[in-house]
Amino acid sequence: MPHNIHLIAAARPNFMKIAPLYHALSNQDWCKASIIHTGQHYDANMSDDIFSDLMLPEPHFHLGVGGGTHAEQVGKVMMAYENICLNVERPDLLIVVGDVNSTAACAMVAAKLHIKVAHLEAGLRSGDRLMPEEINRLVTDAICDYLWTPSPDADENLKKEGHPDNRIIRVGNIMMDSYELLSAKIHTENAPAKYGLEGQEYGVVTLHRPSNVDDPELLKILMDGLVENSNKIKLIFAVHPRTRNNLKKNNMWDKLNSHKNLILIEPISYVPFMSLVKSAKLIITDSGGIQEESTYLDIPCLTLRENTERPITVTEGTNRLVKPNELSNKVDEVLSGNWVHGKKPEKWDGKTSERIRDIIKELLG
Numbered sequence: 001m002p003h004n005i006h007l008i009a010a011a012r013p014n015f016m017k018i019a020p021l022y023h024a025l026s027n028q029d030w031c032k033a034s035i036i037h038t039g040q041h042y043d044a045n046m047s048d049d050i051f052s053d054l055m056l057p058e059p060h061f062h063l064g065v066g067g068g069t070h071a072e073q074v075g076k077v078m079m080a081y082e083n084i085c086l087n088v089e090r091p092d093l094l095i096v097v098g099d100v101n102s103t104a105a106c107a108m109v110a111a112k113l114h115i116k117v118a119h120l121e122a123g124l125r126s127g128d129r130l131m132p133e134e135i136n137r138l139v140t141d142a143i144c145d146y147l148w149t150p151s152p153d154a155d156e157n158l159k160k161e162g163h164p165d166n167r168i169i170r171v172g173n174i175m176m177d178s179y180e181l182l183s184a185k186i187h188t189e190n191a192p193a194k195y196g197l198e199g200q201e202y203g204v205v206t207l208h209r210p211s212n213v214d215d216p217e218l219l220k221i222l223m224d225g226l227v228e229n230s231n232k233i234k235l236i237f238a239v240h241p242r243t244r245n246n247l248k249k250n251n252m253w254d255k256l257n258s259h260k261n262l263i264l265i266e267p268i269s270y271v272p273f274m275s276l277v278k279s280a281k282l283i284i285t286d287s288g289g290i291q292e293e294s295t296y297l298d299i300p301c302l303t304l305r306e307n308t309e310r311p312i313t314v315t316e317g318t319n320r321l322v323k324p325n326e327l328s329n330k331v332d333e334v335l336s337g338n339w340v341h342g343k344k345p346e347k348w349d350g351k352t353s354e355r356i357r358d359i360i361k362e363l364l365g
Contacts, residue, residue, distance in 0.1 A: 003364045006091040009059070010038040010077075010102030011059075012050060013175075013289045017097040017120060017272055019054035020177035022351035030361060034060035034091075036084065038077050038102040053182065053271045061088070070132055077105035085113055085266055092364060097121055098173075099133040099288075100311075104140045110248055111143040115330045116363075119330050120174060120356070122147035123154025124309040130211070133288075137309070138257070146363070149269060150174075151312045151345055171355050172347030175292050180350035191275035201233055203282040208240035212304060216250045218324065222304065223252055225327040226284070230261040232331060233281060233352060237264050238273065254278055284335045291319045295346060298337040302330050317342035 008019040018035065027034040030187050037059035051058070063080040065073060085091070093111040096103045097120045110117045119140050134354060141147055148165060149155050150173040158168050179186070192198045205226060213219050225236060239247070247253040257264050268276075274293070277283065283294045283301040291310050294301035295317025302322045313319035318340060322330050333339055347355075 002029065003092040004089055005031050005033045006036050006089075006094045006106075007033060008036050008038065008081075008096045008102055008106045010095070011100045012267075012270075014097050014100065014102075015050045015054060015056070016178040016289070017174050018095075019056055020174060020181050021095070021120070021356055022056060023181070024353040024357040025217060025360070027241075028357070028361075030233070031364070034061065034089070034101075036061045036081065036083070037104070038063045038106070039065045053185070053269045054178070055181075065102070073101040074105045075104045078109050080107045080114070085109060085115065091115055093118060093360065095120055096144075099124070099136045099140070101132070101136060104136040107140045107143055116146070117144045118146035118148055118360075119363055120148045121143040121150055121154075123149040123156075123158040123168070125157045126307045127152075127307040128307050131209075134309070146359075148359075150348075150352075151310075153311055156356070161189065169359060170347065171359070172248050172352035173292060173345070174347060174356075175289055175351040176344075176348045177350050177353045178270070178295050179274060179293065179296065182274070185271050186274045186278060189271050189275035191268075191272040194235055194272070195265070195276070197234060197236065197263075197276075197279075201281045201335075202279075203229075203233055203235045203284055204276050204280045205235050205237040205284045206240070206287050206290060207237075207285065207304065208215050208243050209286040209305070210242075213240075213243045213246050216246075219246055219250060220252065221324045222327075223247070223256055226262060227256070227259055229331045230259055232335060234261045234263065235284070236276060237262060238267050239264055240267060282331065284331075291317075292348075294318055295342050296344055298341055300334045302327065302334075312345050313342075316345050350358045 009015050009018050012186050020035050025031055061084055065076045094115055094117045096107050122141050128134055147158055147168045148171045155168055156169055278297055280299055286304045291301055291303055291313040294311045298318055301319040303319055304322055
């Protein structure tokens with residue numbers, strides 16, 4: 001009988017991380033990989049459409065959790081996933097990815113049922129426990145049997161926390177596998193043309209973290225900064241639902257939407273989004289994953305955060321942490337050509353899923 005392997009998908013970045021691994025496992029006769037979609041993100045552009053982009057089948061199990069507070073999400077995911085494990089299909093290995101609530105919740109279920117758990121993208125740390133993602137990372141790594149890391153700093157973080165060396169394996173960055181998997185589709189998508197940006201310099205903006213968008217004063221400072229910089233270079237802003245709601249609630253939406261060089265769009269799925277990113281002059285973001293993708297593509301990335309769980313994108317890549325009042329000067333640096341060129345970190349080579357497949361085969365025997 002083939003070994004059952006469960007892959008947890010909950011939020012947009014998770015889908016990109018499981019896709020290359022699912023494809024690497026789906027043609028193997030020694031295992032059966034199943035996708036568990038918890039439903040934590042339920043906007044179609046942020047979840048369902050991405051399955052099509054990534055050539056994934058419909059989820060084998062859909063938990064349908066939806067929104068709610070952090071406690072509500074964690075509790076509902078634990079109850080729903082426990083039911084799958086106890087009454088439908090018990091996996092031989094659970095693989096969780098990233099740092100969302102579903103990651104920690106499913107890891108806890110499996111650990112208490114004595115199911116082996118692997119964390120893909122283990123060891124990332126921002127050092128900021130005010131971020132819910134940081135709590136999820138710490139909890140998940142503390143209870144997982146296998147810690148698969150993307151970079152040397154992640155290895156060191158885990159060792160400092162006392163994790164034994166035999167649990168830590170550096171596999172590389174699976175987000176780069178997703179990009180390479182879809183590079184042909186990304187190239188032919190030509191999203192800049194669809195938004196009237198073909199042949200022009202432009203920047204891509206994503207902002208969604210509560211620390212940036214929930215405080216009306218800070219949100220206004222950030223939006224004023226985008227308006228100011230849109231006079232220097234066109235900006236296309238994929239507006240997260242949380243950010244959109246706060247902009248409308250604080251009467252900023254109409255003013256923002258009136259600037260011709262600031263293009264506001266709905267969140268879009270991976271292929272068109274990466275089509276925009278790969279041709280961009282610069283990125284302005286508070287997201288985690290795009291820091292890595294911009295480093296891989298050698299695109300200047302201005303991250304509006306005080307810290308990052310991906311410091312290798314700063315030490316080796318094109319990413320820099322930027323304070324809101326520094327944004328204009330940093331944009332000027334990019335536009336004047338005064339920005340560092342980075343390098344691709346070791347094992348960010350599009351072959352991470354192959355390495356993990358071989359590791360799993362050896363683990364399960």
